[in-house]
Amino acid sequence: MKKIMLTAALLFAGITASLADNDRPIALDKLPAAAQTFLKTHFADLTLAYAVEDPKFVGSEYEVTYTDRTEVEFRPNGEWSSVERRYAxxxxxxxxxxxxxxxxxxxxxxxxxxxxxxxxxxxxxxxxxxxxxxxxxxxxxxxxxx
Missing domain, CATH: 3.40.1420.30 (Inhibitor of vertebrate lysozyme, Ivy)
Structure with a gap:
């Protein structure tokens, strides 16, 4: 029983470690619909620098950065969780x-x-x-x- 528990713990640790800091670039049209609508409504006049998807154990979180260093973070369902503007x-x-x-x-x-x-x-x-x-x-x- 100890071997099974140890194996399960090591497997879980390996899966968690493989998901850590695994950001990957994505196109804006790959964001959840709610996130796309939010960006079109509030930041249509800004120029996109990049967008990344951060896979989590369940779902993914998203971060969008514009050339003026505005950053918007989204939950897996597409709701915004953070908005930061450097100069406005x-x-x-x-x-x-x-x-x-x-x-x-x-x-x-x-x-x-x-x-x-x-x-x-x-x-x-x-x-x-x-x-x-x-x-x-x-x-x-x-x-x-x-």
Whole structure:
């Protein structure tokens, strides 16, 4: 029984290691439909530098980079998980109103959001001055890091 368990553990470790850092370039039309629609809606005016697929144990994640160094990351289902713009604000249409209102009414009124990330439990933004603000699902501030 120990041999079977050891063999299974080694096999699992080998599969996991073979999937690590296995990014491969892809064409935009190979992205999930939701990701293609998101890019056409919010970044149609930018020039594509490259897109990569990152295979995971289940599904793939995607990253699209534009020539102005804008980066957009997608989950396997095509929903965006992160948008980062180096020299401009992220599109206002992807920022929840509660977050936009907080930034506008807080002590950061002249700053813009250059990065936004979301997961099932939190939203995190980075302002143009480098301050990072984390929100819970109800958009209450849970952390500010400068």
């Amino acid at each position: 604000a992220v599109p206002a249409s992807i920022v929840p109103a509660q977050i936009s209102d907080y930034v506008a009414k807080s002590s950061f009124p002249n700053q813009y959001i250059k990065k936004i990330e979301r997961d099932a439990y939190t939203w995190e933004i980075e302002l143009s001055n480098g301050i990072e603000i984390k929100f819970d699902r109800e958009f209450h501030v849970i952390d500010i890091d400068d």
